[in-house]
Amino acid sequence: MSAYTKHEVLLSAENIGMQYGDKVVLRDVNFAIRDIHREGLHQGQVVSLVGRSGIGKTQLFRILSGLLQPVTGTVRIDEDQHIVKPGEVGIVPQNYMLFNHRTIYQNLKIGVDSAGGGLNDAAKRKLIDEYAKAFELQEHLKKYPAQLSGGQRQRVSIIQQVLTGNRFILLDEPFSGLDVLMIDRVTALLQKISTLNEHNTLIIVSHDIENAAAISDMVWILGTEEGKPGATIVKEYDLCAMGLAWEPHIRENMAFVELLADIRRRL
Numbered sequence: 195m196s197a198y199t200k201h202e203v204l205l206s207a208e209n210i211g212m213q214y215g216d217k218v219v220l221r222d223v224n225f226a227i228r229d230i231h232r233e234g235l236h237q238g239q240v241v242s243l244v245g246r247s248g249i250g251k252t253q254l255f256r257i258l259s260g261l262l263q264p265v266t267g268t269v270r271i272d273e274d275q276h277i278v279k280p281g282e283v284g285i286v287p288q289n290y291m292l293f294n295h296r297t298i299y300q301n302l303k304i305g306v307d308s309a310g311g312g313l314n315d316a317a318k319r320k321l322i323d324e325y326a327k328a329f330e331l332q333e334h335l336k337k338y339p340a341q342l343s344g345g346q347r348q349r350v351s352i353i354q355q356v357l358t359g360n361r362f363i364l365l366d367e368p369f370s371g372l373d374v375l376m377i378d379r380v381t382a383l384l385q386k387i388s389t390l391n392e393h394n395t396l397i398i399v400s401h402d403i404e405n406a407a408a409i410s411d412m413v414w415i416l417g418t419e420e421g422k423p424g425a426t427i428v429k430e431y432d433l434c435a436m437g438l439a440w441e442p443h444i445r446e447n448m449a450f451v452e453l454l455a456d457i458r459r460r461l
């Protein structure tokens with residue numbers, strides 16, 4: 195098991211509650227995500243949020259991004275733990291929102307442009323080229339989204355969010371509709387992003403428990419508790435503590451297979 199320590203809180207939810215009329219959707223959601231130091235590497239956390247259909251994942255997702263105001267509680271981000279504002283957390287939606295009439299380069303530039311930071315055009319081009327190279331998209335920069343496969347579009351959409359400079363990225367079903375090879379490439383991309391900067395925090399909402407858990411260091415199950423209304427985090431698996439994080443061949447590890455079975459039983 196690799197040695198690690200957890201440091202500052204980067205994203206926290208305190209007492210989140212959401213309801214519509216009498217219908218309680220979320221209740222008492224609390225957590226803290228920290229940066230991680232290990233073996234000469236500082237990296238952010240990758241968290242999977244899983245739960246039955248209709249349990250409240252999308253609601254929590256929108257609350258974490260600051261787009262939806264909860265009825266109770268607060269979401270705080272960054273080392274200064276300020277209350278999240280819309281736009282500070284990047285969202286990669288399920289149906290990758292690329293601009294179809296713009297090239298891949300232009301789509302990536304939208305990300306860099308919204309980052310601010312005063313880069314001139316040459317510096318922006320250099321940054322996009324660096325990312326395209328690192329993530330094997332160089333040959334696609336002049337193409338339009340329709341000329342790419344679903345998996346390639348998904349990767350562009352994720353990189354676009356990284357280029358905005360957002361350290362917090364929520365991904366909605368990042369593996370849906372992708373074949374096995376593309377899933378491998380998207381997971382490799384996400385792993386790389388999480389190690390680029392210790393403040394990079396990824397939260398993955400997915401029904402694909404195996405692929406999500408394989409790249410996560412934490413899995414939360416959103417579920418209900420008997421006699422109580424609404425959903426909350428009913429189980430938190432700390433994959434670092436279990437020795438199941440950052441292992442390249444994790445899928446073949448029996449303890450990981452048992453973990454998946456345990457998660458499925460609890461859903």
Ligand SMILES: Nc1ncnc2c1ncn2[C@@H]1O[C@H](COP(=O)(O)OP(=O)(O)OP(=O)(O)O)[C@@H](O)[C@H]1O
Pocket residue numbers: 214217219245246247248249250251252253254
């Ligand atoms: N505007 C609204 N008014 C009333 N109820 C709502 C509203 N939006 C969502 N809900 C309810 O909140 C609950 C949680 O919905 P949510 O979309 O978060 O589920 P989910 O876990 O993301 O589901 P899925 O996995 O199918 O996407 C559902 O019961 C839904 O009916």
